[in-house]
Amino acid sequence: MTKRETVPIAERDDIVRVRRIVREWATDAGFGSTDLTRIVTAASELGRNALLHGHGGRMHIELLERASGLGLRLTFEDEGPGIVDVPLALSDGFTSGRGLGLGLGGSKRLVDEFDIVTAPGKGTRITVLRWA
Amino acid sequence: MLERIAILRMGEFLLVSIQVDMHDRLATRLQDELAHEIVRTRARGVLIDVSALDTLDSFIARALANIALTSSLLDAETVLVGIQPAVAITLVEMGVQLEGLRTALNVDRGMDMLREALAETASSAGELDEA
Numbered sequence: 372m373t374k375r376e377t378v379p380i381a382e383r384d385d386i387v388r389v390r391r392i393v394r395e396w397a398t399d400a401g402f403g404s405t406d407l408t409r410i411v412t413a414a415s416e417l418g419r420n421a422l423l424h425g426h427g428g429r430m431h432i433e434l435l436e437r438a439s440g441l442g443l444r445l446t447f448e449d450e451g452p453g454i455v456d457v458p459l460a461l462s463d464g465f466t467s468g469r470g471l472g473l474g475l476g477g478s479k480r481l482v483d484e485f486d487i488v489t490a491p492g493k494g495t496r497i498t499v500l501r502w503a
Numbered sequence: 504m505l506e507r508i509a510i511l512r513m514g515e516f517l518l519v520s521i522q523v524d525m526h527d528r529l530a531t532r533l534q535d536e537l538a539h540e541i542v543r544t545r546a547r548g549v550l551i552d553v554s555a556l557d558t559l560d561s562f563i564a565r566a567l568a569n570i571a572l573t574s575s576l577l578d579a580e581t582v583l584v585g586i587q588p589a590v591a592i593t594l595v596e597m598g599v600q601l602e603g604l605r606t607a608l609n610v611d612r613g614m615d616m617l618r619e620a621l622a623e624t625a626s627s628a629g630e631l632d633e634a
Contacts, residue, residue, distance in 0.1 A: 383526055383528060386526065387524050387526045390524060394557070405589040408557065416561060474561040474562075477561060477598050
């Protein structure tokens with residue numbers, strides 16, 4: 372099993388690829404069907420953000436191992452404008468229009484660990500982790 | 504890439520069955536085509552079968568909500584049919600609101616729902632006439 376891969380996110384079709392690759396890796400790592408859906412959905416949200424708000428970037432996917440089992444760490448990077456107000460970005464807001472509608476708050480709830488490094492003009496790096 | 508999602512006519516309803524991992528452009532195209540089909544066929548209801556969708560993220564959810572809103576502006580009700588359990592759980596956890604969208608377990612239940620909704624509309628319209 373490969374331990375690490377990088378997937379470019381440059382156009383809309385890449386979001387479909389991101390979903391497919393995360394699904395394959397999560398299946399190999401033994402994720403149950405609901406956890407599988409959680410991690411793939413989070414990846415879809417974050418991948419789309421990297422494309423639409425970050426103007427393109429990449430996803431690094433890593434297989435992790437600990438005594439109780441396997442997990443996946445996904446890192447989404449872009450060299451875009453960065454997020455100015457992180458708490459606002461993390462607040463809810465899909466069709467309701469609150470927050471920025473970036474889906475970050477939602478994605479955060481789907482994973483075990485969520486880390487964001489961003490600054491205006493300095494791009495964004497979001498790392499999420501989910502154990503199987 | 505000219506993919507299309509087939510829009511089937513079932514009496515006064517339209518049925519859309521999403522079989523592919525829908526990418527963003529396809530979702531937008533579906534919104535446009537469905538709106539035109541509703542008007543062209545004078546459909547009163549739309550059933551969107553999502554039983555084959557393994558992932559339903561906020562973008563697709565928004566597209567579906569937009570379809571429902573557009574349909575209701577065109578005098579048609581929308582029912583989402585066959586959401587997978589894992590997808591339903593994930594949507595709830597994310598906090599995604601599928602505003603204006605009714606859901607049903609399968610196409611049969613969805614059609615019952617649409618017929619009931621249309622019967623209600625018809626009877627309340629009748630009451631208005633009497634007033």
